[in-house]
Amino acid sequence: xxxxxxxxFDSYSGAEVxxxxxxxxxxxxxxxxxxxxxxxxxxxxxxxxxxxxxxxFFAARAGAAKVYAVDNSDILDTTRELAQANGFGDxxxxxxxxxxxxxxxxxxxxxxSEWMGLYALTEAMFESxxxxxxxxxxxxxxxxxxxxxxxxxxxxxxxxxxxxGLGFWQNDMYGFDYSAMVGHEICDLExxxxxxxxxxxxxxxxxxxxxDAYTTPAxxxxxxxxxxxxxxxxxxxxxxxGHFDARLSEEVMLSTSHELPLTHWRQSWFPLQERELRCGxxxxxxxxxxxxxxxxxxxxxxxxxGQVLRAEEVVDEFHYCYxxxxx
Numbered sequence: 438x439x440x441x442x443x444x445x446f447d448s449y450s451g452a453e454v455x456x457x458x459x460x461x462x463x464x465x466x467x468x469x470x471x472x473x474x475x476x477x478x479x480x481x482x483x484x485x486x487x488x489x490x491x492x493x494f495f496a497a498r499a500g501a502a503k504v505y506a507v508d509n510s511d512i513l514d515t516t517r518e519l520a521q522a523n524g525f526g527d528x529x530x531x532x533x534x535x536x537x538x539x540x541x542x543x544x545x546x547x548x549x550s551e552w553m554g555l556y557a558l559t560e561a562m563f564e565s566x567x568x569x570x571x572x573x574x575x576x577x578x579x580x581x582x583x584x585x586x587x588x589x590x591x592x593x594x595x596x597x598x599x600x601x602g603l604g605f606w607q608n609d610m611y612g613f614d615y616s617a618m619v620g621h622e623i624c625d626l627e628x629x630x631x632x633x634x635x636x637x638x639x640x641x642x643x644x645x646x647x648x649d650a651y652t653t654p655a656x657x658x659x660x661x662x663x664x665x666x667x668x669x670x671x672x673x674x675x676x677x678x679g680h681f682d683a684r685l686s687e688e689v690m691l692s693t694s695h696e697l698p699l700t701h702w703r704q705s706w707f708p709l710q711e712r713e714l715r716c717g718x719x720x721x722x723x724x725x726x727x728x729x730x731x732x733x734x735x736x737x738x739x740x741x742x743g744q745v746l747r748a749e750e751v752v753d754e755f756h757y758c759y760x761x762x763x764x
Contacts, residue, residue, distance in 0.1 A: 442509075445560070445735055449510040455489045458551070461701040464691065468551060469495050471581050471685030476501050476547055483507065485536040485550035485569050486562060490516040490529065492549050497525040504529045505545070507536045537568035545573050549581040555630055556705035557585055557681040558658060558726060559761050561735045563648070567655040580650035582683040588694070589707070590642030590678045591666055591720065594635060598675035601631055602708040619710065626708065628739060628759040633678045633695035633704040639714055640666045645724055659737070661725035668718040677741070679705035705761075707741060712753055719746040729760065736761045 448454065459465060472492065476482060478500030484493045487506035493516075496504050506516060506529050513531050520529040532539055548570055554560035570580055598604040606618040646660040647653075680693040681702075693702045714720075723742040728734055738760055745753035 446510040449488060449508070450512050455512065457701050459489070459491060463698050463700045464551070464702075465491060467685055467689055467691040468492055468549070468581070471689040472496050472549060473499050474686045474688060475579055475581060478502075480546040481505075481543060482547040482549060483536065483541070483545040483569065483573055485548060485566050486552060487516060487531070488512060488551075490519055490531075492551065493520070493529050494523060494525060496547070496549065497528045501528065501547075505532055505541060506530065507532045507534060507539060509533065509535050535565055537565050537572060541573055544575040544578070546575055546578050547581065548574050548578065553585070553681060553683065553702065555702060555761065555763065556628070556679045556737075557587060557683075558737045559735070559763065561658075561728070561737075563658050564655045566650070567653070570650060582685045582691070583650050584684045585648045585650075586644050586682045587646040587660075588642050588680050588682065589645050589666075589722075589724065590636075590680075590695070591639045591668070591674050591714070592633065592636040592676065592678050592695075593639055593672045594633065594637065594675055595673075597631060597633065597636060597706070598708070598711065601629075601706060602675055603710050604675070623710070623757070626757060626759045627762050628679070628705050628707050629762045629764055630703040631678075631706040632699060633706070634699060636678060636695055637670075637672070639670055639672060639674055640668050640720075642666065643722070646726075659725075659727050661723075663721075663723050666720040666722060668714045668720065669716055671715050672713075673711045674709060674714050675711055676706060676708040679707060707739070707757070707759055709755060709757065712745070712755070714745065715747060717747070718752075720744070721746060732760075736763075 472495040476499040479502045482496040482501045482504045484506045487508045493504045493506040517531045552562040606615045643664045683691045721744045726737040729736045741757045
């Protein structure tokens, strides 16, 4: 939990979080490929939330004449050293602060940022990127990523359900009955990250939100939507997996889907009480994300409501609230 922005920025001052991100080759190589495709010699680039500077280094190597690497954590002192050590000291200017607050001597051709938290929205860094885009980007400039979509897939995964879902409390607990904990946890559910690579999708899933880097206002990232999911096989539903797809360039898509190689974001897990679904069922879903106004304003709270329709008859309903986590 971050009580204020100071705690949030301090969390990026240590080495471990950067080891995790740089060690994610799917993520880092996708950004490298997109930057190399978009940045042309002589361009000016703004890196929002630069961290250790890897995206700035890619931009400088691609030929950028100037790169503004902006970050509000203490890691930036080391980033300056890294820029010098890699021969980019004259190209990369490291700036302490928030990108939306600083003043630059010129508009930029490219804004690049790896702003996505868990299920993209956690950390609410999109607010800084949206504000920086309006303030610093040229009218014909480009943003990396240019667009992002959120997805939700109903799944069956017995192992996940009994290890990280509500089924955990139905296991034998050293000879004791702990099933009453199901009702307790339902009142205080969290969505955390899991490796969903072994999950079986019960339907195609749905795009629940679309964000455009050029046109979507920051307040619209706190979304509210309704959609229908078609169930295409019989089986118990243990919950939903959430992932995002980020379009980094025309040719490069970064996806955190459970059907693709794992990233450090993994998938976001929205557990349900087990319920039997049949092929042909329809799930009518209402789903919204709002800012946590009580504990941590950088964390979303998700509300998920659903009806199961079978031959046009409502045979089941569910209502859940999930607090997001940083892990």
